[in-house]
Amino acid sequence: MKGMTLIVKKTTQLLAGLIFLYGIYVVIHGHLTPGGGFAGGVLIAGSFILLILANGSDFMKLTKEETGSTLYENLAILVAVFLALSGLLFGAKTFFLNWLPKGTLGEIVSAGMIPLYNIFIGIEVAASILSIFLALVIFKEETSE
Amino acid sequence: MEITLSIITGLMILGALYAIHAKDLLSAVIACGIVGYGLVICFLLLKAPDLAIVQIVVETISLIIMVAVVLDSSRQELFSKPDIQGYVSSITAILLIVVLFYFFKISIETLDAFGQGTLRMATHYIEGATDKTGSANLVTGVIFDFRGYDTLGEATVLITAVLGVLTILRIKGKK
Amino acid sequence: MIPYLLCFILFLTGLYGVITRRNLVKIAISLSIMEFSIFLLFALIGYVEGGVAPIVDPADPVKTYVDPLPQAMVLTAIVIGLATTAMLMAVIIRIYRKYGTFDIREIKNLRG
Numbered sequence: 001m002k003g004m005t006l007i008v009k010k011t012t013q014l015l016a017g018l019i020f021l022y023g024i025y026v027v028i029h030g031h032l033t034p035g036g037g038f039a040g041g042v043l044i045a046g047s048f049i050l051l052i053l054a055n056g057s058d059f060m061k062l063t064k065e066e067t068g069s070t071l072y073e074n075l076a077i078l079v080a081v082f083l084a085l086s087g088l089l090f091g092a093k094t095f096f097l098n099w100l101p102k103g104t105l106g107e108i109v110s111a112g113m114i115p116l117y118n119i120f121i122g123i124e125v126a127a128s129i130l131s132i133f134l135a136l137v138i139f140k141e142e143t144s145e
Numbered sequence: 146m147e148i149t150l151s152i153i154t155g156l157m158i159l160g161a162l163y164a165i166h167a168k169d170l171l172s173a174v175i176a177c178g179i180v181g182y183g184l185v186i187c188f189l190l191l192k193a194p195d196l197a198i199v200q201i202v203v204e205t206i207s208l209i210i211m212v213a214v215v216l217d218s219s220r221q222e223l224f225s226k227p228d229i230q231g232y233v234s235s236i237t238a239i240l241l242i243v244v245l246f247y248f249f250k251i252s253i254e255t256l257d258a259f260g261q262g263t264l265r266m267a268t269h270y271i272e273g274a275t276d277k278t279g280s281a282n283l284v285t286g287v288i289f290d291f292r293g294y295d296t297l298g299e300a301t302v303l304i305t306a307v308l309g310v311l312t313i314l315r316i317k318g319k320k
Numbered sequence: 321m322i323p324y325l326l327c328f329i330l331f332l333t334g335l336y337g338v339i340t341r342r343n344l345v346k347i348a349i350s351l352s353i354m355e356f357s358i359f360l361l362f363a364l365i366g367y368v369e370g371g372v373a374p375i376v377d378p379a380d381p382v383k384t385y386v387d388p389l390p391q392a393m394v395l396t397a398i399v400i401g402l403a404t405t406a407m408l409m410a411v412i413i414r415i416y417r418k419y420g421t422f423d424i425r426e427i428k429n430l431r432g
Contacts, residue, residue, distance in 0.1 A: 210406060
């Protein structure tokens with residue numbers, strides 16, 4: 001599909017990096033301010049979607065194949081499940097235990113394993129939304145060969 | 146507070162009624178956005194900032210997908226002549242609506258008044274949350290520590306949805 | 321009581337759309353409207369008069385917070401609603417490619 005006019009391209013060139021940075025901020029500060037893994041993940045995917053829509057799929061050289069976004073999604077959820085399984089080794093030996101030290105309230109490095117869960121769930125949600133968008137909007141038909 | 150919420154919900158109902166009866170499919174999809182973005186304002190009034198952030202970004206993605214589906218096809222809804230089957234389904238719908246509304250009105254008498262609900266379950270979550278989980282955001286503490294299985298299930302649902310979309314559209318991988 | 325009743329009227333509007341419409345995209349839109357009304361109902365139940373948002377500030381502790389449990393449930397439900405809508409749109413794209421129409425009565429009449 002074709003891209004958009006020059007004004008839209010230049011504006012997204014300026015904005016996409018800011019949206020990506022704001023998405024990372026919302027994910028990392030998930031245990032201090034409103035937000036968390038899900039909102040930040042969809043914001044990160046939104047910055048990529050903005051770039052693809054503004055420049056067109058011909059320019060970004062997206063051929064009719066599966067891109068690497070599903071690889072990131074599967075790796076992130078695998079690491080999250082391993083983090084949950086690691087509760088079986090430490091502390092009270094239960095699944096999904098919050099075994100890192102809690103720290104003081106209000107710091108970034110606090111609340112045990114909750115920031116780690118936020119980061120990996122954020123990566124997984126971002127890759128999922130990007131895969132759904134690519135499959136429904138860009139690669140619409142089946143490859144008929 | 147109640148008056149503001151009632152006015153915004155009334156506008157959402159008007160938007161939903163227009164979305165159902167619109168002749169052009171693109172107008173119907175954009176009118177679905179009225180309901181979604183009005184919900185963001187309702188969440189902000191009900192003191193839930195987490196939900197407002199998630200709803201506004203998810204509604205934008207959902208609108209993008211629906212507009213892409215509608216623009217790729219014919220945009221008109223051509224059939225509007227009423228026939229026997231249309232009348233039967235309309236009467237069934239109205240009967241169902243009246244019965245459900247009557248039962249809902251009866252069952253709402255057992256709820257407390259708006260805003261005076263007793264936090265029977267939540268007092269246990271709020272009191273020990275900052276000591277047991279260590280996070281300042283109570284909703285994140287509830288999601289990832291007290292109710293972690295729900296989050297794991299939700300991640301699984303997202304992955305299954307991606308798998309389903311890729312299978313239905315038969316997108317082949319690299320050769 | 322008035323916000324609860326208006327929220328249920330929104331649900332009934334979506335239900336009316338699912339039963340009486342013949343276009344597939346309109347059915348998907350009405351399903352989405354029904355989901356939104358349920359999110360509103362959950363957020364309404366968890367509201368406490370005079371409470372603040374459930375973020376603990378270490379400087380000044382507050383007595384009453386809004387209930388965080390329905391908010392956690394709605395957070396999960398919003399993302400699941402997006403997944404359901406995406407899969408429904410994938411099925412609608414396939415039906416349009418094969419039959420060329422969005423009308424459910426003509427699709428029912430064509431066999432194979």
